[in-house]
Amino acid sequence: MAICPECESALDFEEEDVDEGDVIVCDECGTEFEVVGTEPLELTKVEEDYDEDDEEEVEEEEEEE
């Protein structure tokens, strides 16, 4: 049984049933983990990257006549 590294509760899945690239979601804290290896089982936390470069600057051009 794998343990969630974030909240230390048991992750409810069978190690035999997962493959590399599968995503496991912790029922307790909602953190997502990607399976990066199966022998031995290795999980990596899925970080959501917020790209803050993507800000849209709203420039209103006022047309005055």
Ligand SMILES: [Zn+2]
């Ligand atoms: Zn957790």
